[in-house]
Amino acid sequence: MDLTTTYMGMKLAHPIVPAASPLSKNLDSIKRLVDAGAPAIVMYSLFEEQINAEGLILDHYLNYGSYSSPEAMTYFPDLKNYNIGPDDYLELIRKASERAGVPIIGSLNGVSTGGWISYAKKIEEAGAAGLELNIYYIATDIARDGNEIEQMYLDVVRDVKKSVSIPVAVKVGPFFSATANMMRKLADAGADALVLFNRFYQPDIDPETLEVVPQHILSTSTDLLVSLRWVAILYGRVPVDFAVTNGVHSTTDVLKSMMAGAKVAMVASELLQHGMGRIRELANDLQRWMEEHEYESVRQMQGSMSQINVAQPAAFERANYMKSLESWRPDPTGVKL
């Protein structure tokens, strides 16, 4: 039985890879992930915006109200070092790459062109086997059109690719007017893999307090479907590796991801909820299922249910919607739609 897969040129023991999450925040936890069977690890994201914000906030509070009283010129000792910047992150990548024994994939979320490039280089220099660019932009500016924003994404990928030699995966959200076309453009810009899809934190409204509150809901298997569809559609058409992320919780989810065309299925919420031990459980279950169903290898099933390989390619398009309609029955209460 061959559970191995190849993701961006990296040969992995099986396709269940921990996605970027707080589980990779320290070396101890990374080691535990490896012990739990992780074949590679995507590091938690280095957020350029957060680095900037931390510096600016620290600066604000060290200055706040200072030199307002002869007895209290300032209110805090100005310490020698604040670890503002990527140093800790890079050090962790360095140590993890040296000691984990599995490929370490850095994850980067930048806000400036300079930031993307310089941090990408530093992550490469720290020894990462690959890099995941986590690009998202909430397009709230009514003056900016889709082309402009898409171009911004493509520029980032192109610039980063030019500056590093390790493989680069691109993680984006599903909200593009022409998703398939955009994915192709990302591949053309140099992406070695597409990680579908990013999971956004969504703001919520509390009607009692009339406050906007952040909502941190973990994924469920239902969330998988969006990724599944698009991997299935793009498989064989866009020449990159695919990773399914967002909604992988069970062995069935892993199987579906592979069949749709993914090289790896990335897990985060499942591990956060039920522990790192789930990696081995999923891998063991995967093996058991494959044995029961007489599959020889994971490679064998990868893309088997992609749009180009299924009997009814239209099932991934409008027909799927029609089928849903057919299965719909009027509400017995008679409420009008």
Place this chain on the structure above:
Amino acid sequence: MNKRPLVTIDGNEAAAYVAYKTNEVIAIYPITPSSNMGEWADQWAAEGKPNIWGTVPLVKEMQSEGGAAGAIHGALQAGALACTFTASQGLLLMIPNMYKIAGELTSTVFHIAARAIAAQGLSIYGDHSDVMSTRATGWAMLFSNSVQEVMDFALIAQAATLESRVPFIHAFDGFRTSHEEMKIEELLDDDIRAMIPDELVAEHRRRALSPDHPFIRGTAQNPDVYFQGRETVNPFYQKVPSIVQQAMDKFAGLTGRQYNLFDYVGAPDADRVMVVMGSAAEAAHETIDYLNAHGYKVGLVKVRLYRPFSAQHFIAALPPTVKVIAALDRCKEPGSAGEPLYQDVITAVMEAYAAGTAPFTQLPKIIGGRYGLASKEFTPAMVKGVFDEMAKPQPKNHFTVGIIDDVTYTSIDYDPEFNIEPDDVVRALFYGLGADGTVGANKNSIKIIGEQTPYYAQGYYFYDSKKSGTLTLSNLRFGPRPIRSPYLIQKANFIGVHQFGFVEKYDVLEKAAEGATLLLNSLYGPDEVWDHLPRRMQQQIIDKKIKFYVIDAYSVARETGMGNRINTTMQACFFAISGVLPRDEAIAQIKEYIRKTYGRRGEAVVQKNFAAVDAALDHLYEVKVPAQVTSTIEMTPPVVAGAPAFVQEVTAAIIANQGNLLPVSKIPVDGTYPSGTTRWEKRNIALEVPVWEPNLCIQCGKCVLACPHAVIRGKVYDAAELAKAPPTFKSTDAKFKELPGKKYTIQVSVEDCTGCALCVEVCPAKDKSAAGRKAINMAPQLPLRESERVNWDFFLSLPEPPRYNGIKYTTVKNIQLLEPLFEFSGACAGCGETPYVKLATQLFGDRMMVANATGCSSIYGGNLPTTPWAYNKEGRGPAWSNSLFEDNAEFGLGFRLAIDKQNQYARELVARLRDAVGPELADAILNADQTDEAGINAQRARVAALKAKLAELDSARPEVRDLLSVADMLVKRSVWIMGGDGWAYDIGYGGLDHVLASGADVNVLVLDTEVYSNTGGQASKATPLGAVARFAAGGKPSFKKDLGGMVMSYGNVYVATVAMGANDAQTVRAFIEAESYPGPSLIIAYSHCINHGIDMAKGMQQHKLAVESGYWPLYRYDPRLKAEGKNPFQLDSGAPKIALKDYAYTENRYRMLMQSNPAAAEALMAEAQKIVQERWAQLEKMAKG
């Protein structure tokens, strides 16, 4: 040997540098202006910086200066090289140990930023009163006059103490030398090692207590031997002068800087000689140089080693030609034959003259004078004034200089216009606002010029006494020669005015020299600014031929992400137009220093500042000055019309920076000042102020309760009152069930508001159609100023609601109607302490006596010019006083004892005079129930009747006279003992414990900010585990002391913990219960603080998080419940809902440890979380009974 680096540092850092390098154990405790020395030591230790022996000194914060001295005494006895730093009252607390240390001939140096001592009032500023109070302890005293000397003498003192075994005080002028930044040469480790022979260190250790060769020290001695014992030390003292001189000579060999025990400067044939020590010697030195170049023959003896006073060396320093000697003391000893230095000079001269060893044949006249108390300026003009006085046939003795004494006429005249500052010295004066970064930028400018150019540089900063909207005055000098000008700039050739609002408030061009350059931060451009200047300023610009530039620095700051910090922009402009450095070089240097200063805070911070520098010059414009004055704008009067005469005459002068001109006769003789003076000063410091929306308001009173400055008030009144209301006065129907059919208004005093926005934060009423809008919202102040001023006055004129009969003031909603008698304090905008203080005055103000520990609350509560403790329309209000830091509980108990005794005596007299005053009245007084306001008020009426009756009786009867003088004590008084955690947990804890244990009816309010807030946030025992504070730069390693738990163990003390932002109703309940409890009460109040590193507008939110995390559980322990058979302990908050870190990491004090040392932060946080849980379990158990 390596080249010694030139550094630009202040005196505190210079002293700490050497002390740290030459000691093993350092005990520290905060007190202004010496705190920075301890802070440096703590920070260096946290950074692992070694001393000259390659080991990191052990730095330990103590609970008081007395504790620090005790710990040092112990460390010395155990053989360590040990030292401490202090000033003022702190030094006084060390005196008992100092006698011991000297008596035992123990080597140590205490570094003292010499400061005034609290007498008729406290002062944080510099003079020699503290050091002079220790003359009898037997310590040697070495005085430094400049920052370079501080570094040098710190080492010379250390060397001399090890050699002589006599302990040394190394003193320098607090708030002058301690805070003056100067370019100096830094000593190398090799220099220090060369001065500190290892053998002397070994001898010091050999003298230590050790069980390996035991002896005892510290015996009790009887009349037979004590006296002789005191005389055994004489040989050691006799050797000190020569040991110090040898150390000075050795030092000169190393560094080329030669000092002597007494240094003479001036004409070798001078007829007049001044004797002085401290920074004043520098001013005298430069003036004498000037005077002698202009025909004078005068001289100066700088006293270096003041104790032991070597008369022989002093006499040798005098020129034989001297005819008149003036000894100047920077202290006052009322009732003495003269101040200390004067007396020493007389003794030395007379003894030498009598012995025939004097160099002069004719006895010179010797006069003594006082100068410079509490950092009063001592200028060349005053120096010249003294010499001119000395030239008179009958010079005034026991004179004062620098003030106008029109009572006992001690002061001598001088010409304030006399100015000797040379033209090749750049003298720049900057008017800034505390929060705008002006001082910080100027500190960088000093370093740039001091360290990157051959120029000598000096920086000194002055602040007014308010903690919000502070005026800062930066005095910067740059010149080709060493600068000896330890006084504020007299004539500036550059004036930076960083806030446009100052031009109407202060005479900013008063000190401008002719042809000076003015840089004004103005939202008005070069073509329009002229029309917005006051008339006087226009005239000065024309008369003084001032070159005038403007920049809209706030726009630049906004555009470059700098917020309200205009520092780098103004700094770039200063360099661009002052010509101190070539423009490009200056910009490059500014950027380098930005990187140096802010680089550790991240690249984004650096880039933001760079952008502000780059944008600055594009916005800088020269103003074409018109030939004519055109303005009709007058300067704003310092106080409003209608203020009492004292306020108009005295307070107003202080506000307008003219306090130096007030003569002695205008100052109260005993430190007594009128209450409620903040109401006369309209500071107008808020850019935005709250605006009330009557239609949204639910009249809950939360904004009134939370307002730290008492500028938001609520009133209920009859509709008929509105007939006289100004047109924009807002009103709505009152929703108070006890007051039906009335009208209601929330009114804001926009001129007193600090714009903190705490009220908006706590307002629960949101607009249902636009949830971002509340019943209180911030809006620009300027357009509202005039209309709201009128509205405020009208609001104040509305009658106060009845305090009893009909309405119960037990809820937040109703308490908003009570007049606060603590208003418009100078506390920080958004202060977390003052809402509690104000609440107490609303509830009990008309009968309160307040003992206030030194600290933030005594500064915002009692720092001149204007003070917030107020009075009501009947003229009643809190009687407030501050004794000291350490004795506040005892001080308050004293109030109680006086009240109790005189109440008892008054009752005895009423009983004795029962028939005379009328049995009915007497019985009613003696049996009065004063447990509520109605009862108290009824008693007041009875006492008034009693006094009226007594006035009719025979005043010759002693009982009648006595009863008249104590009758007021028959009305209940509420004693409040207030202070911060530094007092209650640390320095005053012993006294607090005793007072609480006494059973006396006092109410203790601990305003717990969890640090010594007033001195800049040093750790106290209230500081939480894992928080960064000064003196705990590596994160506080121990958990907060459970003061409430400790006090509850007495069983008879009412104890409550409160956090207004978490549960305001519980806060109110606790205050009322505490006050009503007829025994000791303790309220520990969570007080958010600027020292926590939070957005002060969200301060109340921190209370909530603290409580929700279980960090700050709310409870009340009421011993009265025991009598009812109930559990006296009531837990008022629920089980922890959030993790401790979810509260802690919203505050910079915790976050910065996470950033600087994540491993330590995580470990401390885990430990803290564990303790929170354990404590919660314990409290829950107690609540279950």
